[in-house]
Amino acid sequence: MLIKNVILDGAKKDVRCTHAFVSEVANELLAHEGERVIQANGGELLPGLHDHHMHFFATAALQRSVDCGVSSAPTATGQLHNAESLSHMLANSSGEGWLRGVNYHESIAGDLDRWQLDALVSDRPVRIQHRSGKLWTLNSLAVEALDLTAHKELAGIELDDRGIPTGRLFRLDAWLREKWGQQDPLDVSVFSRQMASFGITGFTDTSVTNTAATVRQFRQLCDEGEILQHAYLMGDDSLDFGHLKILLDEDNLPPLNELEARIRRAREKERGIAFHCVTHIELLFAIAALNSCADLDPQIQFADRIEHGAMIFDDVLPMLRALNLSVITQPRFLYERGPQYQQNLTEHELAHLYRHRTLLDAGIKVGLSSDSPYGPLNPWQVMQSSVARRTAGGVVVGARDCVSPEQALAGYLSSVNAPGGVVRRIAVGEPADMCLLTRPWSDVKNDLSAVLVSHTVVAGEVIYSRIED
Numbered sequence: 001m002l003i004k005n006v007i008l009d010g011a012k013k014d015v016r017c018t019h020a021f022v023s024e025v026a027n028e029l030l031a032h033e034g035e036r037v038i039q040a041n042g043g044e045l046l047p048g049l050h051d052h053h054m055h056f057f058a059t060a061a062l063q064r065s066v067d068c069g070v071s072s073a074p075t076a077t078g079q080l081h082n083a084e085s086l087s088h089m090l091a092n093s094s095g096e097g098w099l100r101g102v103n104y105h106e107s108i109a110g111d112l113d114r115w116q117l118d119a120l121v122s123d124r125p126v127r128i129q130h131r132s133g134k135l136w137t138l139n140s141l142a143v144e145a146l147d148l149t150a151h152k153e154l155a156g157i158e159l160d161d162r163g164i165p166t167g168r169l170f171r172l173d174a175w176l177r178e179k180w181g182q183q184d185p186l187d188v189s190v191f192s193r194q195m196a197s198f199g200i201t202g203f204t205d206t207s208v209t210n211t212a213a214t215v216r217q218f219r220q221l222c223d224e225g226e227i228l229q230h231a232y233l234m235g236d237d238s239l240d241f242g243h244l245k246i247l248l249d250e251d252n253l254p255p256l257n258e259l260e261a262r263i264r265r266a267r268e269k270e271r272g273i274a275f276h277c278v279t280h281i282e283l284l285f286a287i288a289a290l291n292s293c294a295d296l297d298p299q300i301q302f303a304d305r306i307e308h309g310a311m312i313f314d315d316v317l318p319m320l321r322a323l324n325l326s327v328i329t330q331p332r333f334l335y336e337r338g339p340q341y342q343q344n345l346t347e348h349e350l351a352h353l354y355r356h357r358t359l360l361d362a363g364i365k366v367g368l369s370s371d372s373p374y375g376p377l378n379p380w381q382v383m384q385s386s387v388a389r390r391t392a393g394g395v396v397v398g399a400r401d402c403v404s405p406e407q408a409l410a411g412y413l414s415s416v417n418a419p420g421g422v423v424r425r426i427a428v429g430e431p432a433d434m435c436l437l438t439r440p441w442s443d444v445k446n447d448l449s450a451v452l453v454s455h456t457v458v459a460g461e462v463i464y465s466r467i468e469d
């Protein structure tokens with residue numbers, strides 16, 4: 001494949017890919033007979049983007065879920081959240097088969113059970129997740145489809161005083177996932193193509209629930225061409241490779257010796273450690289746990305990571321550096337949740353929120369990511385948020401942490417194993433994972449959120465093309 005007339009590292013070039021690699025870069029290359037030629041018309045050619053922290057299946061599922069927390073149908077009384085608007089949304093959902101709702105709260109239409117849901121939708125199986133994540137409510141078709149009556153003994157399936165399942169299921173996600181996997185397979189290919197349209201050629205799924213079975217599922221979906229990107233997983237203690245994901249919750253921290261034992265077992269498998277740390281206390285605890293295992297060699301190949309690092313105070317910086325920890329941050333939350341932060345955090349906390357520039361200046365590696373579905377997937381919006389650090393209300397938060405457009409881009413261009421490390425390049429012998437923009441970088445760098453991707457290439461194959469060649 002030949003890509004003609006790109007801007008690469010500031011100069012006009014032609015680039016050839018052979019198999020999965022870049023094979024030639026020159027001022028002018030002539031097409032071979034029968035070779036596919038892409039006319040770039042002066043668009044910037046970049047290495048493909050890697051989203052260093054996201055949740056693939058949860059995002060794919062959200063794409064076809066009804067958000068019960070917001071109404072698309074204001075009623076005559078002006079109320080946005082009520083049974084009538086919920087009924088309207090569910091009844092007007094496109095598609096057939098299972099219908100999935102998320103983000104439900106009883107302030108909308110009271111406590112739901114199967115019979116109340118039947119009154120809203122009775123022609124297809126429906127499942128609705130409570131905002132807390134603890135409870136799913138099913139209508140009668142869904143109760144029958146999952147044969148709940150045959151599983152009445154399972155703790156978590158609520159029964160009425162006649163012993164009939166009410167359709168309310170508490171904390172049964174693992175069991176439900178298995179059942180739904182057979183009944184309601186997720187079409188992930190649409191979502192993977194959407195990622196490709198942003199120039200994403202790889203991602204790291206950081207879900208704490210990832211097991212060996214999830215790894216097999218991803219492999220199969222990649223082999224079948226349903227997932228077009230390079231997919232990397234971290235996960236629980238059962239995995240033999242990839243980072244061990246450890247969720248820390250400041251209100252419920254584990255005994256330090258238990259955490260130390262988990263780290264030691266992971267180190268025996270040559271795994272890196274990825275700590276979910278949002279608060280200062282969580283970050284200090286992660287650092288203490290890693291320090292208590294300092295007698296073991298950390299993984300050179302898979303460096304340890306701090307996921308989010310939402311709150312990093314200056315006294316922690318030398319410790320992060322000493323442990324060679326990368327911070328995987330999500331500056332887009334400043335935009336999405338900015339007004340909430342402004343209300344709930346002190347000035348001092350706001351000044352240390354989702355830091356970027358000052359971490360780089362302190363010699364700490366920073367990888368960028370979406371945390372999709374909790375933040376928007378679009379990497380160009382994420383980058384723009386690290387440049388501008390504006391809330392949805394237009395207020396700049398922590399101005400000294402604004403980065404240059406090039407620094408923001410670098411957050412997506414580092415390799416999977418070294419987020420925020422060396423930026424990948426397009427050069428002879430490098431993997432042909434690329435993102436071709438419609439315009440040169442110099443034209444788009446002042447508003448990254450408006451970037452348009454022309455073509456996305458993974459392993460020498462075009463996985464996305466804006467206009468059919």
Ligand SMILES: [Zn+2]
Binds near residue numbers: 206
């Ligand atoms: Zn996450």
